[in-house]
Amino acid sequence: MNHPSVPQRDTAEHLPCHHCGEAYEPADQARHTEPVHCGPCITCVGKPACFSCRLMYCVCDVHRYRG
Numbered sequence: 001m002n003h004p005s006v007p008q009r010d011t012a013e014h015l016p017c018h019h020c021g022e023a024y025e026p027a028d029q030a031r032h033t034e035p036v037h038c039g040p041c042i043t044c045v046g047k048p049a050c051f052s053c054r055l056m057y058c059v060c061d062v063h064r065y066r067g
């Protein structure tokens with residue numbers, strides 16, 4: 001009986017971000033987890049820097065969606 005080879009999951013590293021969906025390196029963790037108090041836009045206030053606000057009128061430099 002052959003067991004199918006299951007790829008090892010190292011869950012401690014490269015967790016996909018809740019906000020942008022990217023698997024990030026520990027060095028990038030702050031960008032994905034630290035809340036940014038950005039300003040008047042209530043949609044994205046308190047979101048980390050990696051979050052892209054889809055609101056058309058978002059004025060945040062950090063969150064404004066650059067598509």
Ligand SMILES: [Zn+2]
Pocket residue numbers: 017018019020021022031032050051
């Ligand atoms: Zn992220």
Ligand SMILES: [Zn+2]
Pocket residue numbers: 038039041044045053060062063064
């Ligand atoms: Zn914002």
Ligand SMILES: [Zn+2]
Pocket residue numbers: 041042043044045053054055058059060063064
């Ligand atoms: Zn916004």
